[in-house]
Amino acid sequence: MELNWSTFILEVINFLVLVWVLKRFFYRPVMQVIAQRRAEIEKTMTDARALEEKAEHLREQYEGRISAWREERQQARDALSRELETERARRLDALKQELGQAREKLRATEENRQAVATRAMESAALEQGARFATHLLEQAAGPELESRLIDLFTTQLSQLPPEKLESIHRQQANATPAVTVLSAYPLNEQTQEHLTDHLARISGSDKPPEFRVDPDLVAGIRVTLGAWTLAANVQDELKGFTEFHSDV
Amino acid sequence: MADQSLTIAPVFSLGPLDITSTVVTSWVITLALAVCGWLLSRRLKLDPGPLQTAAEGVVLTIERAVAEVAPQHARQLLPFVGSLWIFLVIANLAGLVPGFHSPTRDLSATAALALLVFLSTHWFGIRVRGFRGYLKHYLSPSPILLPFNLISEITRTVALAIRLFGNMMSLEMAALLILVVAGFLAPVPILMLHIVEALVQAYIFGMLALIYVAGGIQSQH
Numbered sequence: 001m002e003l004n005w006s007t008f009i010l011e012v013i014n015f016l017v018l019v020w021v022l023k024r025f026f027y028r029p030v031m032q033v034i035a036q037r038r039a040e041i042e043k044t045m046t047d048a049r050a051l052e053e054k055a056e057h058l059r060e061q062y063e064g065r066i067s068a069w070r071e072e073r074q075q076a077r078d079a080l081s082r083e084l085e086t087e088r089a090r091r092l093d094a095l096k097q098e099l100g101q102a103r104e105k106l107r108a109t110e111e112n113r114q115a116v117a118t119r120a121m122e123s124a125a126l127e128q129g130a131r132f133a134t135h136l137l138e139q140a141a142g143p144e145l146e147s148r149l150i151d152l153f154t155t156q157l158s159q160l161p162p163e164k165l166e167s168i169h170r171q172q173a174n175a176t177p178a179v180t181v182l183s184a185y186p187l188n189e190q191t192q193e194h195l196t197d198h199l200a201r202i203s204g205s206d207k208p209p210e211f212r213v214d215p216d217l218v219a220g221i222r223v224t225l226g227a228w229t230l231a232a233n234v235q236d237e238l239k240g241f242t243e244f245h246s247d248v
Numbered sequence: 249m250a251d252q253s254l255t256i257a258p259v260f261s262l263g264p265l266d267i268t269s270t271v272v273t274s275w276v277i278t279l280a281l282a283v284c285g286w287l288l289s290r291r292l293k294l295d296p297g298p299l300q301t302a303a304e305g306v307v308l309t310i311e312r313a314v315a316e317v318a319p320q321h322a323r324q325l326l327p328f329v330g331s332l333w334i335f336l337v338i339a340n341l342a343g344l345v346p347g348f349h350s351p352t353r354d355l356s357a358t359a360a361l362a363l364l365v366f367l368s369t370h371w372f373g374i375r376v377r378g379f380r381g382y383l384k385h386y387l388s389p390s391p392i393l394l395p396f397n398l399i400s401e402i403t404r405t406v407a408l409a410i411r412l413f414g415n416m417m418s419l420e421m422a423a424l425l426i427l428v429v430a431g432f433l434a435p436v437p438i439l440m441l442h443i444v445e446a447l448v449q450a451y452i453f454g455m456l457a458l459i460y461v462a463g464g465i466q467s468q469h
Contacts, residue, residue: 011360025285
């Protein structure tokens with residue numbers, strides 16, 4: 001257990017050499033590598049943080065764009081909805097207008113068709129009525145009817161308004177026309193005189209009328225006084241009836 | 249047996265110096281560490297392999313242990329304290345290699361290491377605090393404690409040397425006695441104990457050295 005000074009000194013030197021060697025060849029290189037790696041890691045972390053910040057910035061930018069795009073899309077959608085609503089209302093109005101016009105046109109067409117049909121029916125009814133009346137009057141006509149028609153004629157002559165009588169007188173004053181009396185049946189003397197008196201009073205002429213027979217009148221008389229024709233007979237009445245139907 | 253255990257005979261002489269097996273073993277350890285360190289330093293990469301990872305783990309572990317005691321001077325104390333730990337671990341375990349004896353079973357070696365710790369305490373203390381500032385810590389907390397502080401400096405250094413020497417010497421002697429008495433397989437548990445004891449003693453010596461040096465640096469705080 002004694003202390004060997006040679007060993008003591010050599011151990012001191014040996015350990016100092018060991019410390020120098022390890023410091024030179026072990027600690028310093030290893031620490032440098034560790035420091036380099038830490039620097040690399042720090043640099044990588046810094047780059048990663050920068051990238052993260054950039055990514056965050058890009059994300060915020062992207063989210064902002066997304067938000068703006070959504071807002072823009074919503075605005076476009078609202079504008080489109082408004083346009084669609086406006087267009088729909090416009091087209092609906094146009095359609096309603098077209099429908100109204102079509103309905104009006106259809107109604108007019110229907111009215112026209114009904115009017116035509118009504119006129120056709122009326123025409124047919126009047127024609128049938130005229131034929132029936134003609135047929136009936138042809139069957140029922142006779143001297144008695146003619147006598148009553150002559151009485152009706154003379155009554156109407158006596159009831160002519162003064163202005164009309166004045167007009168007839170003015171026309172007869174310029175030229176004395178021939179007075180012709182057509183009857184369906186031959187008139188007796190009394191009837192001829194009676195008519196002559198009445199006609200003379202109307203025409204203001206003494207010239208006796210010419211009495212002729214025309215069976216086509218069926219019954220009654222027709223008096224031609226210049227440009228005037230006065231009628232009270234079945235044929236003219238039926239003709240008037242038919243003309244009335246044609247006018248309608 | 250007593251000669252083998254307690255007496256370290258010179259292997260050869262180099263002038264006035266007797267070269268003992270302790271010195272030879274220490275030289276072998278130093279040379280091996282130097283070669284390993286040199287080879288490792290030539291192959292250091294940022295992407296480490298298994299050996300480099302282990303080496304970096306050792307360095308970082310030592311640095312962390314030093315930093316826990318002296319956080320502001322970890323880099324400064326790392327070479328000395330780290331070398332102590334590495335050398336003592338290998339030196340303590342060297343006794344397990346057939347044909348070698350642990351250098352720390354020699355009081356001359358442990359005394360040399362304790363002396364270096366003693367000198368390092370003053371060296372780092374004066375470097376950090378200055379000569380006057382360092383000497384003042386012997387007067388704190390009271391000048392009355394100056395003799396005790398001085399005695400403490402000596403006794404703790406002696407205790408450091410004797411503790412390591414006594415433990416390692418007794419460990420090797422116990423292993424040798426058991427080997428002689430109990431035969432071939434019985435010393436195996438003792439060898440396991442040897443490993444644990446070697447690591448524990450290396451840790452204790454290095455940690456005490458670190459505490460002494462850090463105390464010299466930081467006693468003003």
